Structure formats: C-alpha cells, structure tokens
Amino acid sequence: MSPIRPAAVVVLAAGEGTRMRSKTTPKVLHALAGRAMVGHVVEAARRLDPEDLIVVVGHGRDKVAAYLSVLDPTAKVVVQEEQNGTGHAVRVALDGLAASSREPDGVVLVTCGDTPLLTSDSLAALVATHESEGNAVTVLSAVVPDPAGYGRIVRENTPDGRGAVTAIVEHKDATAAQRAIAEINSGVYAFDGKLLREALGQITPHNSQGEEYLTDTLHVLREAGHRVGAAAAVDHREILGVNDRVQLAQARRVFNDRLIEAVMRAGVTVIDPATTWIDVDVTFEPDAVVHPNTQLHGVTSIAAEAVVGPNCTLLDTVVGPRAHVYNTTSEGAEIGPEATVGPYTYLRPGTRLAAKAKAGGFVEMKNAVVGEGSKVPHLTYVGDATIGVGTNIGAATIFVNYDGVNKHHTVVGDHVRVGSDTMLVAPIEIGDGAYTAAGSAITEDVPPGVMAVARGRQRNIDGWVARKRAGTASAQAAERALASSQGDAGDVHTTAGPNDGSAEANGKETVL
Numbered sequence: 410m411s412p413i414r415p416a417a418v419v420v421l422a423a424g425e426g427t428r429m430r431s432k433t434t435p436k437v438l439h440a441l442a443g444r445a446m447v448g449h450v451v452e453a454a455r456r457l458d459p460e461d462l463i464v465v466v467g468h469g470r471d472k473v474a475a476y477l478s479v480l481d482p483t484a485k486v487v488v489q490e491e492q493n494g495t496g497h498a499v500r501v502a503l504d505g506l507a508a509s510s511r512e513p514d515g516v517v518l519v520t521c522g523d524t525p526l527l528t529s530d531s532l533a534a535l536v537a538t539h540e541s542e543g544n545a546v547t548v549l550s551a552v553v554p555d556p557a558g559y560g561r562i563v564r565e566n567t568p569d570g571r572g573a574v575t576a577i578v579e580h581k582d583a584t585a586a587q588r589a590i591a592e593i594n595s596g597v598y599a600f601d602g603k604l605l606r607e608a609l610g611q612i613t614p615h616n617s618q619g620e621e622y623l624t625d626t627l628h629v630l631r632e633a634g635h636r637v638g639a640a641a642a643v644d645h646r647e648i649l650g651v652n653d654r655v656q657l658a659q660a661r662r663v664f665n666d667r668l669i670e671a672v673m674r675a676g677v678t679v680i681d682p683a684t685t686w687i688d689v690d691v692t693f694e695p696d697a698v699v700h701p702n703t704q705l706h707g708v709t710s711i712a713a714e715a716v717v718g719p720n721c722t723l724l725d726t727v728v729g730p731r732a733h734v735y736n737t738t739s740e741g742a743e744i745g746p747e748a749t750v751g752p753y754t755y756l757r758p759g760t761r762l763a764a765k766a767k768a769g770g771f772v773e774m775k776n777a778v779v780g781e782g783s784k785v786p787h788l789t790y791v792g793d794a795t796i797g798v799g800t801n802i803g804a805a806t807i808f809v810n811y812d813g814v815n816k817h818h819t820v821v822g823d824h825v826r827v828g829s830d831t832m833l834v835a836p837i838e839i840g841d842g843a844y845t846a847a848g849s850a851i852t853e854d855v856p857p858g859v860m861a862v863a864r865g866r867q868r869n870i871d872g873w874v875a876r877k878r879a880g881t882a883s884a885q886a887a888e889r890a891l892a893s894s895q896g897d898a899g900d901v902h903t904t905a906g907p908n909d910g911s912a913e914a915n916g917k918e919t920v921l
Contacts, residue, residue: 444689547639685702727743742761760774817836840856843858
C-alpha cells in the first residue's frame with residue numbers, strides 16, 4: 410500500500426467499446442481470471458486506500474453499476490450522460506464528489522477501466538514519484554519494444570533521463586526523432602487535486618465530436634509554470650489497454666502467467682503452466698500439485714499435497730490435503746483429506762466427500778454427503794443423499810431422488826453394501842450394516858443388518874425370437890446355436906450308452 414493516501418481515484422469506464430463487437434456485455438465487464446476488467450482496476454486502486462473511489466460509467470451503465478455494487482459497494486458510481494471525452498469524464502467525477510461536499514484535496518489518480526493488468530504497486534509508485542518530485546501532474550509511462558501508434562513522452566534532457574515532461578506527442582504528429590522515443594503515455598495520471606480542477610476549467614473542445622481531452626490539462630499546467638513528470642512502469646505490459654477480443658486474450662495470457670508464477674514461487678508445483686488457468690481468488694497451500702489442462706475458477710482452494718489434474722475444471726471447490734482429483738468437473742463441492750475423485754466424474758453443488766472417500770469413474774453427485782472411507786467407485790448417480798462411513802455403493806446404482814415434482818432424500822447408513830444395478834427410490838433409509846441384492850429396486854426402508862432383495866424372478870420364453878423376430882440376424886444366430894447344441898447332444902448319446910457308467914450316461918448331458 411502507498412504511504413501516501415490518495416484523496417481520490419477516478420476510474421474511467423464509460424466508453425462503448427465498439428471493437429469488442431458485443432451486443433450484451435459492456436466493454437469493461439469482459440472478464441479475465443474470474444473478474445471483469447473494471448473489477449481488476451478497482452481492486453488495484455482500492456489497495457491504495459483512497460478517501461474516495463469514483464467510477465465513471467456511461468454505456469451499459471446499469472450492468473456496470475450492478476457489478477460494482479457487489480464487487481465494491483463503497484465505490485461511488487457517477488454517470489457521464491454524454492461521452493464527451495476523458496476531460497469531461499473527470500470533471501463529471503469531480504462534480505459528483507462536490508455535490509456531496511467532498512472536493513478532493515490531495516492526490517487524484519485517474520485510471521482507465523480497460524487496463525486490467527495495471528497493479529497497485531505501479532499506482533503506488535506513481536503516487537510516490539508524484540509527491541517526491543513535487544509535480545502538478547505525473548504520467549504513468551512505459552518503455553515498450555514497439556511504440557508505433559502510441560503517444561510519445563518527450564522529456565527535458567537530463568543525465569538521469571528523468572527530466573520533466575515537455576510534451577506528449579501523438580505518433581502521427583511526431584518527428585523522426587520523437588518517433589525513436591520508446592517511452593509512451595499510458596493514460597493514467599496522478600494530479601494535484603486543486604490544480605486538476607483549475608486545469609479542467611480551461612480546456613475546451615477542439616474537434617468535430619466536441620470532446621475534451623484530459624491530456625490538454627498537462628499543457629495547461631505546464632504553461633502555468635507547473636512541473637509535469639512521468640514515472641515508468643516496471644513491466645510495460647501493465648499499461649496495455651484492451652480494445653478488442655484479441656487484446657483481451659493477450660491480456661488474459663499475461664495475467665494468468667503472472668498468477669501461475671506467483672503460486673509456483675509460493676511452493677506449488679504446476680506441471681504445465683501453459684495449459685493451467687486459475688482465477689484471482691483461487692488459493693493454494695505449499696506442495697500442492699497441478700497437472701496439465703486444469704482450470705481452477707472462483708474461490709477454489711487446493712490444500713497441501715493435494716494433486717489436481719490432469720483435465721480438471723473446478724469451480725468454487727475445496728480440495729483437502731493429499732486428495733487426488735483427476736479428469737473431473739466440480740462445482741461447489743468439498744473434497745476431504747485423502748479423498749479420491751475421478752476419472753470422468755461430475756461433482757455438483759452441495760457434494761461433500763469426507764476423508765478417504767471415493768467418487769470414481771463416471772460418477773455424478775449432487776447435494777450428496779459421503780462419509781469417511783465410503784466408496785462410490787463407478788457408473789453411479791448420487792443425488793440428495795447422505796452416506797455413512799465405510800459404505801460401498803455398487804456399480805450402476807441410481808439414487809432415484811426426483812418424482813417429477815419434488816426432490817427426496819436418501820439415507821444410507823454405516824458399512825452398508827449396496828449391490829450393483831440397484832435403484833434406491835427416495836425417500837428411503839438403508840440401515841447400518843445392511844446389504845441390497847444386485848439388480849434390486851428398493852422402495853421401502855431396509856432395517857440394519859438385513860439383506861434386501863427386490864427383483865422379479867427370471868422367466869425364459871422359449872422360441873420367442875424365432876416367432877417374433879423371424880429372419881433377423883438374432884433369429885439366425887439363435888437357430889445356428891440351437892442346431893449346434895442339438896448336434897452336440899446327439900454326439901453324446903452316440904458315444905455314451907445308457908449302461909456304461911459314464912457321467913453322460915448318468916444324465917448329465919441333459920444340462921446341454
């Protein structure tokens with residue numbers, strides 16, 4: 410946090426962003442790393458603890474304001490009814506404060522809602538430079554590999570290269586010598602609040618759109634004898650604005666690389682950073698391992714020595730110590746210590762796996778609590794259920810929780826063995842130590858320690874395929890099998906007479 414508390418931070422977020430080509434999402438609400446662009450800017454500004462934080466909105470104002478009311482309810486939202494330039498937007502912001510008797514007296518930061526890579530460290534450094542140099546305004550600049558198209562920072566020639574700014578020259582207006590300058594303007598500024606108000610009163614529209622440019626205040630202040638300075642960002646990529654979806658993808662890559670590097674330096678193993686994506690609110694403990702092609706979103710947390718991936722997408726999921734999760738999609742679930750999940754598993758909201766529990770291959774769970782050491786190994790749906798400790802759920806078991814109108818709950822006790830292909834029709838309770846036979850449809854409570862069998866007796870209807878499916882491949886296969894069987898039976902009768910004492914002579918051939 411900066412030792413100098415800004416009087417105000419103004420975030421400009423009123424632009425339409427036509428190059429985003431979006432009919433539904435305002436430009437500044439396009440997201441990266443689990444947060445809208447303007448959210449990243451507001452979060453960076455909030456870390457400086459400004460007395461006031463003002464966000465100027467215009468296009469998509471209702472959506473932007475609604476987002477900010479959740480992200481940062483104390484931020485003041487001011488509407489720029491007509492987008493008449495950046496200078497006009499800042500004046501609207503200051504007028505909004507003045508209306509509540511809060512005219513800023515101190516440093517006023519002005520930043521943009523489409524610069525999500527900007528960090529609080531760079532903003533704090535900008536404020537510190539502004540104060541130490543006694544500037545009326547200080548520009549956040551950056552030295553970039555290719556400055557083409559950007560406004561160049563022209564400084565006084567001093568031995569340390571940090572002379573006062575004499576001009577900001579747009580690329581199209583720059584001389585050959587000025588185009589050789591690699592330091593560019595970011596559009597982020599630190600102002601003396603009182604001088605900013607005075608300078609805004611002196612700029613006028615000078616184009617067909619009637620726009621007022623904030624950059625004109627720099628000329629006004631310099632002409633009045635005030636110093637204009639610049640502070641270069643350590644990483645030039647921080648100042649990159651996002652104007653289309655290509656640039657959004659580029660910013661997303663930079664931001665993700667930044668997050669991945671931070672967690673690796675904190676003791677997390679990320680096998681393949683290029684295919685691992687994490688959101689800003691994801692947390693890790695040391696010695697966690699993340700395998701390739703893994704996406705961690707929302708407020709997911711990965712505990713120490715847990716192994717996640719490959720091929721996982723986890724949203725708002727808690728992964729306990731030493732748990733193993735692979736080939737899994739999870740949303741709003743809790744995975745306990747040493748639990749195992751996967752492969753091809755879907756954990757839906759409300760799922761909680763206790764220590765050493767298992768949700769295996771092709772298992773789906775929703776609003777399910779699985780007790781310590783219990784296993785749901787494969788091909789099973791568990792919905793609206795509580796399973797005790799040490800229980801095993803056989804393959805292809807279905808917890809039938811929905812009657813077409815309401816959801817119902819199933820309780821399975823401790824150390825229960827549910828046979829494969831069982832239907833547990835809720836509401837129902839399976840007592841401790843009970844068994845269910847494979848293929849059962851359990852519709853009544855099962856007392857502790859009993860074997861529940863709920864299946865019809867098998868009945869074979871001779872000749873059904875030949876009669877009902879005559880001429881089909883099935884009928885032909887059956888005919889061949891029957892003929893072969895009858896032939897084998899004839900051979901047995903030929904080789905074993907009724908009086909030779911062999912097994913066949915004692916009637917065992919009748920099972921053929």
